[in-house]
Amino acid sequence: xxxxxxxxxxxxxxxxxxxxxxxxxxxxxxxxxxxxxxxxxxxxxxxxxxxxxxxxxxxxxxxxxxxxxxxxxxxxxxxxxxxxxxxxxxxxxxxxxxxxxxxxxxxxxxxxxxxxxxxxxxxxxxxxxxxxxxxxxxxxxxxxxxxxxxxxxxxxxxxxxxxxxxxxxxxxxxxxxxxxxxxxxxxxxxxxxxxxxxxxxxxxxxxxxxxxxxxxxxxxxxxxxxxxxxxxxxxxxxxxxxxxxxxxxxxxxxxxxxxxxxx
Numbered sequence: 001x002x003x004x005x006x007x008x009x010x011x012x013x014x015x016x017x018x019x020x021x022x023x024x025x026x027x028x029x030x031x032x033x034x035x036x037x038x039x040x041x042x043x044x045x046x047x048x049x050x051x052x053x054x055x056x057x058x059x060x061x062x063x064x065x066x067x068x069x070x071x072x073x074x075x076x077x078x079x080x081x082x083x084x085x086x087x088x089x090x091x092x093x094x095x096x097x098x099x100x101x102x103x104x105x106x107x108x109x110x111x112x113x114x115x116x117x118x119x120x121x122x123x124x125x126x127x128x129x130x131x132x133x134x135x136x137x138x139x140x141x142x143x144x145x146x147x148x149x150x151x152x153x154x155x156x157x158x159x160x161x162x163x164x165x166x167x168x169x170x171x172x173x174x175x176x177x178x179x180x181x182x183x184x185x186x187x188x189x190x191x192x193x194x195x196x197x198x199x200x201x202x203x204x205x206x207x208x209x210x211x212x213x214x215x216x217x218x219x220x221x222x223x224x225x226x227x228x229x230x231x232x233x234x235x236x237x238x239x240x241x242x243x244x245x246x247x248x249x250x251x252x253x254x255x256x257x258x259x260x261x262x263x
Contacts, residue, residue, distance in 0.1 A: 001224060002231045003211055003248040005239045009043065009199040016131075016197045016233040017047030018262035021057050023129040023193045032121075033064045034130030034188075036141075037084050040197050041131050049092040059093050063124050065117075067132075067141040068182035069105035071155060079169045080105070103153065103181040114153040114181060121187070130191035134198050137161050138206045138219035142182035145218045151184030185223050193229040196221070201237040208241030 006012045024031045035041075051057035066085050075082040082102045090100045101120055107113035121127060132140050137159065143151065144159050156179065158166075163176040170176050188194065198207050210221040211232060224230040239245050 001211065001227070002252070003242075004231065004233045004252050005242075005245060005248055006233065006235050009235050012197055012199055012233050012235050013043030013047045015262040016041075016044045016195050016231075017051065019195050019231050019233070020044070020048060020129050020131060021051055022261040023195075024057065024059075024062065027128040027192075029058055029061045031062050031128045032124050032126065033062055034067065034127040034191055035064050035085060035089050036067050036131050036133050037081050037088070038133045040133035040199060040203075042088060044131065044197055045089055045092060049094075052094055059095055061099075062095060063099040064089065064095055064101065065121055065124070065127060065183075066100075066102040067130075067188070068180050069103040070177040071105045071110060071179040071181055073105060073177055075106065103183075105181045110155050110181060114155070117153045117181075117183075118187065121190075127191040129193040129195060130188055132188070132194055132196040132221075132224075134196060134203060134206050134210060134221045135162055136165060136202055136206055138209055138221050140185070140196070140221040140224070141188060142180040143185050143188075143220040145220060147185055147217055147220050149215070149217055149220075149223045150186040152187050153181065153183050156180055156182050185220055189223060189227055193231070194224060194227055195231045195233065196224065197233050198238040199235045201240060203234075203238045204240040207232070207234055207238045208243075212243055 004015055006015055052059045066081055069081045073080045085102055090097055103117050104113040134140055137145055142156050166176050167173045209219040215222045215225050
């Protein structure tokens with residue numbers, strides 16, 4: 001696991017985008033990008049959009065797969081992840097909408113929709129780089145604490161804490177859906193690279209547990225310690241609980257030239 005501590009949230013976005021862009025370029029023009037919702041990756045997407053607009057990153061043939069979707073929330077709802085991904089990823093990055101996939105939370109048969117989504121990722125050749133955020137309880141995707149570390153795409157019941165965290169996007173807490181369709185931890189771990197971003201002191205405990213704590217289903221994001229190519233990009237506030245912060249800074253600042261991708 002590579003840990004990169006940045007001075008500001010803006011630097012988090014720039015460094016993370018540089019890492020994602022490097023993986024996409026190495027994978028070729030028909031690369032597969034995994035995308036996440038939430039506030040954490042928004043600035044990263046803006047940086048990728050700027051790279052694409054300047055001609056430094058070709059995304060016209062890139063496919064994308066979203067991590068999750070609420071169950072029972074119509075696609076046209078502004079907080080459905082079909083809508084969120086369209087306005088924060090597909091249009092800003094200039095992706096072909098036909099190549100952008102989001103789990104079908106409106107399916108009559110949710111189990112079948114989950115299996116179909118797994119099959120679609122496999123047919124596309126697998127995800128080359130998965131963008132991630134982390135919840136305040138350590139979840140990635142909507143894999144809440146106690147999720148199986150080998151789990152695949154499936155329905156999950158959201159915890160009260162996650163619903164409270166997401167209530168800011170809805171008129172009231174009661175409007176936040178209770179269920180979601182999410183890629184599993186095993187599905188996420190199949191990505192050839194993962195880039196997780198986190199900013200702010202509210203994420204410090206989750207970040208410390210994810211990076212330096214034991215690998216445990218109680219902190220689902222800790223499974224990334226097993227990933228051979230996981231990069232965690234955080235700001236100083238989110239790094240506040242880390243024991244080895246100095247070491248992470250030293251290793252990033254002294255990368256061999258062939259490993260460098262930012263700064």
